[in-house]
Amino acid sequence: MNKQQLAAKIWESANQMRSKIEANEYKDYILGFIFYKYLSDKLVRFAKDEDFSDAELRALSEDDAETVDHIKGHIGYFISYSHLFSTWIEEKGDFDVSHVRDALSAFSRLIHPNHKRLFEGIFKTLETGLSKLGDTAAKQTKAISDLLQLIKDIPMDGRQGYDVLGFIYEYLIGMFAANAGKKAGEFYTPHEVSVLMSEIIAHHVRDRETIQIYDSTSGSGSLLLNIGQSIAKHMADKDNIKYFAQELKENTYNLTRMNLVMRGILPSNIVTRNADTLEDDWPYFDDQDPVNTYNPLYLDAVVSNPPYSQKWDPQYKGSDPRYARFGLAPKSKADYAFLLHDLYHLKPDGIMAIVLPHGVLFRGGEEGAIRKNLIENDHLETIIGLPANIFFGTGIPTVILVLRQKRESSDVLIVDASKGFTKEGKNNRLRASDIKKIADTVTVRVTVPRFSRLVPKTELQANDYNLNIPRYVDSSEPAESWDLYASMFGGIPLSELDALGDFWKAFPSLRAALFTDNGTPYAQPQVEDLAQVIREHPEVKNYGKTFTAAFVDFTPWLRGVLLEQILTLQIPRQEALISEALFARLAPLPLIDRYHAYQILDDHWQPIAIDLEILQTEGFDASRVVDPNLVTKKKDGKDVEVQEGWKGRIMPFELVQLTLHKKELDALREKEARLSEITASIEETLESLSEEDKGNDTVNDAGDKFVNAAVAKEAKLLLAEAKKSGDFDPDSYEARIIKAADWLAEEKTLKAAIKKSAAALHLKTKATIEGLSDAQVLELLERKWIIPFHDELHSLPDEQIEGLIRKLDAIVQKYQITYADNARYIQQTETELAGMIGELDANEFDLKGLAELKTLLAGS
Known part of the structure; x- marks a missing residue:
């Protein structure tokens, strides 16, 4: 099971298990237990690396102060053997909710002093909410046991670079957000928006050796992590990125910390703060040493997705250095307060991106004054208008504003990206091609008709600093027009x-x-x-x-960058490498939209990346692994998993059959085609019977199906009668029953043959996959990955x-057809209708009405 399938399975089960608990609350339980499992498994791995025997591992307890200090000194915390996640699983029926309460309480006591800020209170939301999982200890125990079983298979051994764990965590956060309604906005920025902001930020800071990034309203921490991942693609050492996060709500703040810790970020690179961003500015210091630990915090990049148009208290804030230069946001809308906070914490060469409601572009009053100051001081670099309904819990249009402390230019790039999206349920979602087009436009700062425009400051001044996007970029499609002369004369x-x-x-x-x-x-x-x-x-x-000539070497090149480096290529960077090669080949070709081509690449890349992750994690032999094909079925009113055959972990059975067992597959399909013909003939024959004929025993009571045994019996009698008296009329009931009997008999034989052949081919395919040579694996991967991509690309000219x-x-x-043609046709039709009216007979009053209609049609 790949990470996508595992994540979807966990979500589906968790959603069924959560009963009446709201998604927004239930997320804290499942995500909290995933984090506890991560910490437990990490401690076990550390102990094994330190050559602890199984007996010594089982002996881990608080009583051994020396061992406790040793482990705390290296990983920052200690968990005794009795409190390990794996121990809870082993306990099975002996497990009790009290074990969780004891473990979480012990964890709080056993944090190393250097890691207090990182770990202290991190399980508070989980600890205080256990009682909501049931009104008795037994029900709570049952609910927790189910949760533990659900997440016990998530791999946390580090072989995947925490990608599986991180992916599942992000997947669950996103799914809970989608089901949490308005509350989702408190903790989640949609992944696609996060990726877009990340690409813009990463491009700006890509050449720096060390980078500090900050999210002032961090939520789950996903936005911060995505930016870190985008930046890491340009850096030799991802440990040179330091993460700062601030979040007001305690349970959401705990999500931030968990998410950052589980991604393998060094604890020294994680600085988090549970505080009100607007009321309690960052200047951070240790209470024990405020002078030497003071840090006013100026960073390379700042990002945020703050709560929209939140009320705040601007009183006594006029002297706050964050707002003094620009002005105070109105108390009813804190949007610009968050923006100015972020801007204040930028280094002179830093960059920031913030998501805000569309109204910040044109609202007047205090906001208009702040906007004027930002423009006059050349801080505002880019405005990106996003599609509506892109954020969970709100349908209002939103924008991303990109700002800098120091710029060489004074123009503003305005991008109307509101039209590029795909519909997904109630929400709109940016596609990979939309993200790529926006990011490219922003980084190159270019004017694209009906999409973006570089607007000089003088024009913004002339418009009284109103930044409403339609004033500058008209993204609407031209309305259809009709030429008057051509409509009349052709x-x-x-x-x-x-x-x-x-x-x-x-x-x-x-x-x-x-x-x-x-x-x-x-x-x-x-x-x-x-x-x-x-x-x-x-x-x-x-x-x-x-x-074709431009892409003549593309398939061999793809073989080289994908198949020849299959176990060593860097998966996150590979799509970008392929897109660069794709764009280079498309550059001299007219008409083709390179972003449409990029979407084709991304659609194909997603399954390729899954296969690559499995191969790099499990080794090349994973291509020869065949797993049980488990499906969920109802049994005694419950969902149970049962096996239905096999499936390749990497290799699809149908691809292997098409490539290596085509003769057997063609024979099977020939039988299936014949079966379809017979089934159609049987249905056609049944439909041709009269209602009286359908009343015979050969047809069921519903009249929609032959009774096979009765048809066979009657056909036998009819054939005997035909030998004596001669053949029946082909359209007669008797002739149709004889034909139906033949078809039904052949159908039964074919079904048995198909079932037998399919089972034999299925098992033969399983054996073939398990015995594939390396060369065969590479040939099949080319057919799975490269050829479908090649074929879809080559359909672009025809499109x-x-x-x-x-x-x-x-x-x-x-x-x-001109207006004159239409007029002549109408006149001719009216004349014909008037003539037909004269032939009608009716009562006195109807005749008078018809006479008047005839007069009108004649034009009198």
Whole structure:
């Protein structure tokens, strides 16, 4: 089971188990136990690395002060053997909720002084909430036991670089957020938004040897971690990143700490704070040594997704250095207070990104004054308008603002990214191609029609510092227009053909081959079949050949970067490497949207990355592993897992059959095709029977199915009768029953043969996968990974051509029937109708009404 499948299974089970507990609360229990398992397993690994025997491990207790101090000194805490997660699992029926209470209490006592700030109170939410899992100790014990069984298979041995653990943790946080309604915004920034901010931040700080990043409203810590991961792709040593996090709500603050610790970040690189960002600024010091430990905190990067338009108290804040230069946000909306807090903590060469509601761009009053100061001092660098409904719990439009302390330019890049998304349930989600397009536009700072624009400060000043995005970027598609002359007299407006200029530029002689130009503003089609002429045009054919030539070495190159380095390549960096090669080949080719191509890459990359993770974690032999195919079925009213055959951990059975057992697969499919034909014939015969015929014993009471035994019996009697009296009429009931009997008999034989052949092929495929040579594995991986990607990429030129055909067909159809044609048709129809009215007979009053209608139709 890969990490995605394991995470989905845990979520599904957890969601069923949580009973009446709200998702927002239940997350604290399951995530807390996952964290406790992580700490327990980490202690066991440390003990094994220190050559502790199994007996010595079992003897671990608080009574051995020397061992306690040794372990605390190295990992920052101590857990006795009786309190280990693995011990709880071993106890089975003897496990009790009191064991958890005792363990969590002991953990708090046994933290090393140097790690107090990191670990102290980290299980408080879990500890104080256990009673909500049931109204009796027995029910609480049962609920906790179920949770422990659910998460016991999450690997935490470090072989995966904590990626499996981290992925599952993030997956669960995201799923709980999706089910927590408005409360989700308190702890979660959607992953795609987080990735977008991360890419922008990482590009700015990519060349630095050491980096400090800060999230002032850290929530679950996911945004901070994503930025760290993006930055790490550009750094030789990820331990050179230091994380600062501040969060107001205690249970959410605990999530931040857990999330950071479990990612293998050095404890010395984690600095967290449970405080009100606006009321209690960071300047951090140790209570025991305030002078020497004071840190005003200026950082390379600051990010945040604060609560939107929150009330706050600006009184007595006028002298606060965070706000003194720019002004105080109104007490009803703290959005700019959070922004100014983040800006204050930036180094001179730092960068920040903050998510805020769209209203911060244009609201007046105190906010307008702050906005003016930010623009006049050249702090505001970029505005990104996001799609609506992208955040859990709110449908309001949001923006990402990117700011700097010092800039060389004064313009502002405004990006309207509100139209690029995919629908997912009630929410909208940024696609990989959307993220890539936005990030590229922001890092290069370029104007893209209907998407982005570099706006000079003078224009912002002229607009009284109103930053409402539609003032500067019109992302709407042009409304369809109708040419009056062409609507009346026909012809194709040259202006509408000119709008397809990219195509005429790519195919210079195609337009003249399709339309005549008589010197007027209107052209005429000169071919009947536009589609055929376009597809057969030499320039269009050459376009496909040019694309093929640009990618002629792409498949061999992919073999080199994926298959030849399969166990050593760096998975997080590989997609970026492939996208660079993809974009380089697309650069000289007209018409094709490189971000559409990137989406194709990302769609294929996700399953490839899963396979690579398994191979790099478990070794190349994982490609030859076959696992039981477990499915969930109902048994005695309960869901139980049962095995239905086998499945390859890496190798799909169907791919292996298509490649190495095609003869047997074709024979099986031939039988299945014949079975489909017979089934259709049986259904057709049944439908052809009269209702009276369906009343016979050969058809069931519902009249929708033959009774096989009765059909066979009656057909036998009818055949005997036919020998004596001659054949029946082909359309008769008797002839149909004889045919149905033959088909039903063949259907039964085929079903048995198919079942036997499928089972034999299934077992043969299993044996084949387990015995694959290295060369066969690589060939199959190329067929699974590279060839489908190659094929979809090579469909792009045809997509462009078909798009042109659709657009031209629409223009031709639009003006093919003129207003005059319609008017003549209406007049002719009215005349015919008037003539028909004269032939009608009716009572006196109806005749008067018909006469008046006839007069109107005649135009009198």
